[in-house]
Amino acid sequence: MTALLEVKGLRKRFGGLVATDNVTLDVQAGEVHALIGPNGAGKSTLINQLMGLLRQDAGEIVLAGDRIDQLPEPERVRRGLGRTFQITQLLPEFTALENVALAVQAREGHSFRFLRAAAHEERLNAPALQRLKEVGLAAKAQVKVASLSQGERKQLELAIALAGEPRLLLLDEPMAGLGPAESGEMVETLRKLKGSVGILLVEHDMDAVFALADRISVLVYGKIIASGDPAAIRDDEAVRTAYLGEGDA
Amino acid sequence: MTDAVSLPAPAMRKGAAVGWLAVAVLLAVFPTIADALGQPALVPLVGRILIYGMAAATLNLVLGYGGLVSFGHAAYFGLGGYVAGVMALSARNGDLAFGLFPGTDQLLVALAVAAVMGAVLAAVIGSLSLRTSGVQFIMITLAFAQMVYFLFLSLKAYGGDDGLPMRRRLGIGALDMRDDRVLYFVALTGAVIVFLVIWRITVSRFGRVLSGLRQNEARMQAIGIAPRRYRLVAFILAGAGASMAGVLMANQLRFVSPDMLHWTKSGELMIMVILGGVGTLAGPFLGAAALVGLETVLGAFTERWQLLLGPILLAVVLYTHGGIAGLVTKLVKGRAP
Numbered sequence: 229m230t231a232l233l234e235v236k237g238l239r240k241r242f243g244g245l246v247a248t249d250n251v252t253l254d255v256q257a258g259e260v261h262a263l264i265g266p267n268g269a270g271k272s273t274l275i276n277q278l279m280g281l282l283r284q285d286a287g288e289i290v291l292a293g294d295r296i297d298q299l300p301e302p303e304r305v306r307r308g309l310g311r312t313f314q315i316t317q318l319l320p321e322f323t324a325l326e327n328v329a330l331a332v333q334a335r336e337g338h339s340f341r342f343l344r345a346a347a348h349e350e351r352l353n354a355p356a357l358q359r360l361k362e363v364g365l366a367a368k369a370q371v372k373v374a375s376l377s378q379g380e381r382k383q384l385e386l387a388i389a390l391a392g393e394p395r396l397l398l399l400d401e402p403m404a405g406l407g408p409a410e411s412g413e414m415v416e417t418l419r420k421l422k423g424s425v426g427i428l429l430v431e432h433d434m435d436a437v438f439a440l441a442d443r444i445s446v447l448v449y450g451k452i453i454a455s456g457d458p459a460a461i462r463d464d465e466a467v468r469t470a471y472l473g474e475g476d477a
Numbered sequence: 478m479t480d481a482v483s484l485p486a487p488a489m490r491k492g493a494a495v496g497w498l499a500v501a502v503l504l505a506v507f508p509t510i511a512d513a514l515g516q517p518a519l520v521p522l523v524g525r526i527l528i529y530g531m532a533a534a535t536l537n538l539v540l541g542y543g544g545l546v547s548f549g550h551a552a553y554f555g556l557g558g559y560v561a562g563v564m565a566l567s568a569r570n571g572d573l574a575f576g577l578f579p580g581t582d583q584l585l586v587a588l589a590v591a592a593v594m595g596a597v598l599a600a601v602i603g604s605l606s607l608r609t610s611g612v613q614f615i616m617i618t619l620a621f622a623q624m625v626y627f628l629f630l631s632l633k634a635y636g637g638d639d640g641l642p643m644r645r646r647l648g649i650g651a652l653d654m655r656d657d658r659v660l661y662f663v664a665l666t667g668a669v670i671v672f673l674v675i676w677r678i679t680v681s682r683f684g685r686v687l688s689g690l691r692q693n694e695a696r697m698q699a700i701g702i703a704p705r706r707y708r709l710v711a712f713i714l715a716g717a718g719a720s721m722a723g724v725l726m727a728n729q730l731r732f733v734s735p736d737m738l739h740w741t742k743s744g745e746l747m748i749m750v751i752l753g754g755v756g757t758l759a760g761p762f763l764g765a766a767a768l769v770g771l772e773t774v775l776g777a778f779t780e781r782w783q784l785l786l787g788p789i790l791l792a793v794v795l796y797t798h799g800g801i802a803g804l805v806t807k808l809v810k811g812r813a814p
Contacts, residue, residue, distance in 0.1 A: 279699070305701030317696040319689050330685050334700040339686045339707065343677040346685050392700055 230293050232257045232426040233278075233396050238287035240273060240450075247273040248284070249450035255396060255426045260418075262429045262437045265447035266470070271430045272314065274447070275398050278428075279311055280304050292395065306337075310394025312385040314401040314430075318373045324384050325369040328356035331391035359387040363417050379410035386417065396426040403433040415439050438462070446470070496809075504665055508658045517657065521729065522773065524661040526766045527668040528725045533749035533761030534671050535718035540747070541756030542679055543711045544691030548615045549602065549622025550746050553595045553716040555738030557723020559629060560591040562641040562733040569644065584647040584654075584663070584728060591720040598625070599716025603709045619740060626738040640734025647728050660729055667725055668762065671718060676758055678714070687711050752793055754802025763801040 231254035240248035247270045255261045265271055276282040278289060280301040289297040296304050319327050329352040333339055336351075346352060360366045363383040368376060376384065382402060389397055402418070403411045415436050421427070422440065431437050437444065438458050445455040446467050454464045461467055504523075511519040536550045560574075564587050567573060567580025574580045581587055606617040635641050646654035653659055678684050686707050689697045694704055727733040736742065745768065753764025771789065775782035797804045 281698075300703065301698045302701045302703040305699065311699055313695075313699070317693055317699065319692040319696060321688070321692055322685075326685070330689055331700040333682055333685070334697075334702050339682050339702070340710070341682040342684075343674075343681055345677075345680040346682045347680060349682075352682075388696075388700065 230290075231255060232259075232292055233428070234288070234290040235278070236288040236290070238274070238277060238289065239285045240270075240277060240282060241285055246450050248277065251287070251447070251450070251452055253445050253452060253455065255428050257395075257426050258423045259442045260422055260427045260429055260440050262431060262441035262444045263447055264431065264434075264437055264444060269447040270450040271447055272400060273450075275311065275400050275428075275430060278398060279309060305334075305392060305394075308393075308395035309398065310389040310392045310396070311398040312382075312389050312400055312402055314404055316378075316381040316385050318381060318384060318388075320374045321372065323370050323372050324360060324365060324376065324380075324387075325353065325356050327373060327384060328359050328387050328391050329353055331388045332356050332359075335392050356387075356391060359391045360384075362390060362420075363387045364413060378405045379407065382406060382410075382414065383417070386414075390421075394425060396428065397421075399427060399429045399431070401431055402429075403431055403436050411436060501669065508661055520657045520661050522769070524657075524664040524729060525726070526769045527661075527664040527762070528722055528729065529746075529749060529765035529769060530762035531668050531671045531725070532719045532722040533746050533753070533765050534675055534758075535715040535722065536746050537750045537756065537761045538675055538678065538687075538718075539708075539711050539715045540750055541760070542684065542691065543687045543708060545607075545708060545712070546615050547606075547618045547712070547715075548740070548743055548747065549618035549620075550715070550719055551738050551740065551742035552602070552622035552625040553598060553719035554723040554726070554742065554746070555629070555733070555735070556595055556598055556625065557591040557720035558727035558733035558737045559635065559641070559723075560594055560720065561587050561647060561724040561727040562643055563635055564590065565643045565645065565647055566635070566641065582645070582647055584649050584724070587647050587724050587728075588721050591724045592717040595720025595723075596713045596717040598720075599713045600709070603712035603716075607705050607708050607712065619743070622738065622743055623740060626735055626740070629738055630735045636734070638735055640732055640736070643727065643731040643733070646731055647724075654728070664725055664729065667721070671722070672758065672762070674718075679758070683707065683710070748790065752790060752800055754800030757799070757802035759805070760800050760802040763805070767801060 233255040235251055235253050238248050238251040251274060253261070263271055273282065277284045280299060284297060288295055291307055291309065294307070296307060319330070322330070329346070332352050332355045333346070357366060357369060360369050363386050365380060365383045365387060368380055373381065373384065382405065386402065402414055406414060411433060418440055429437065429440060441458055443456065444458055444461040445452050446461065448470045453470060454461060454467050507523060508520045511517055532550070532554045536547065539545045539547050563574045564580045565582065568582045578590070602618065602621045606614055606621065609617055629635065630638050648654045649663070686697070686702060690702070690704050690707060697704060723737065726737070749764035749768050750761050751764070752767050753762065754760030771786055772782060775785050793800060
């Protein structure tokens with residue numbers, strides 16, 4: 229069986245800095261594959277290449293058997309990629325519901341409609357509200373993004389990504405900036421999602437990573453130094469020196 | 478958690494709807510009021526404001542809602558003016574307007590032709606300028622508009638820099654276009670249609686995409702929206718609308734000249750939008766009223782009236798946070814608890 233996502237020999241160089249150094253990894257359907265590594269390891273650079281915001285220097289990105297590495301971002305999204313941002317990227321003048329409804333609309337692909345009020349469209353609002361419920365944000369549906377807390381914005385990021393009905397979800401530090409209680413809720417939400425969508429999880433919160441991941445890869449200076457199930461990674465000597473020993477212990 | 482989540486409020490609140498209706502009625506009876514006050518000259522003045530408001534409202538669609546600072550909107554406005562002037566001329570001479578199509582003495586025909594030509598011009602300018610953003614975008618739209626300006630400046634057959642007078646106004650059926658009131662109601666009808674269409678666009682699916690692209694382009698791309706085609710369509714709609722406003726303006730003044738295409742006209746339209754309230758429905762019309770009104774009032778005292786306009790513009794931008802429309806909203810909301 230082919231993997232949902234296959235990354236083969238991906239390379240990206242910024243001047244003298246090798247940000248992505250021959251990265252090969254895969255995500256199976258329904259699997260949570262966590263990508264960990266110290267700051268500056270190239271995790272965000274990798275996500276940006278997967279989404280098409282950065283063009284790789286070499287290598288292939290294959291989604292469900294099709295190469296997508298030459299496509300622009302919106303086309304990759306249409307083919308089943310979805311993401312959340314580490315630093316939330318939302319529409320501040322819109323309510324939470326409107327933010328999600330717009331993602332539902334983009335998924336439907338019918339945005340050249342000029343005269344009917346989008347706010348009254350049940351086929352946008354109902355699925356959007358459903359997504360907000362899934363992330364536990366339904367009570368704030370009518371609140372403008374500008375008035376949401378950091379934790380709520382993170383939840384909203386996830387709801388927007390889910391509204392796109394992705395096959396593969398790239399989560400860029402979904403726990404960053406959350407308090408302990410909020411982190412716990414986010415882990416619960418993601419645990420419920422597990423199995424229904426492939427997830428590449430970039431995260432610093434090791435409790436969350438070990439709670440959710442089926443597999444873990446460790447990225448250091450653009451290179452994957454270890455990859456395996458959580459128990460193997462926990463015991464890996466190279467990982468302990470490079471990463472786990474440093475801050476989180 | 479309960480499932481009880483209230484869904485969105487109606488797109489226009491009842492109070493606002495009543496307010497708009499009152500404004501529409503007031504505008505409809507305005508000629509009668511002006512006559513009663515012995516000020517019939519105000520009727521064409523307000524007509525001019527309505528037409529400028531239409532042009533500014535189309536600019537506001539791209540500038541205010543779309544966040545695209547187009548500095549060449551006079552190109553479409555002036556093009557529409559020339560469509561009116563040239564088609565009227567060709568109807569009289571029996572030749573082809575722009576060497577392409579027969580002339581007309583019918584306003585509605587000229588409006589349709591102007592809409593198409595404005596859309597085509599906007600498609601050309603937009604498809605090239607929308608590859609850039611920020612200052613480059615401003616400069617490229619300005620450069621294209623200047624090209625159109627110099628093109629008409631050099632067309633001696635259409636008056637060159639002297640402009641092109643219209644011997645008779647374009648008409649609609651049996652309506653008497655020499656009557657200021659008739660002209661006024663034509664302008665009012667146009668303004669109401671533009672207002673309603675832009676209102677619907679801004680609350681539609683397309684309007685949400687356009688607004689979303691202004692608020693956060695990275696977010697929109699991440700949900701699968703390719704920005705350029707939506708912006709281009711907004712650009713084309715605005716170009717077509719401004720061109721139609723240009724027809725009405727030339728028809729009212731019975732004259733069109735390269736002045737209507739000049740970059741200072743683009744600047745005036747932009748001032749109207751900013752003065753009135755960027756990204757608001759009423760703003761461009763309020764801004765047009767303010768600018769044309771100030772020009773008339775201050776212009777009566779001094780030729781250097783723009784010297785006084787400067788400080789007024791500064792005060793509005795610095796202190797109202799949202800132009801005249803923002804000020805009005807604040808006053809109305811301040812009254813209610």
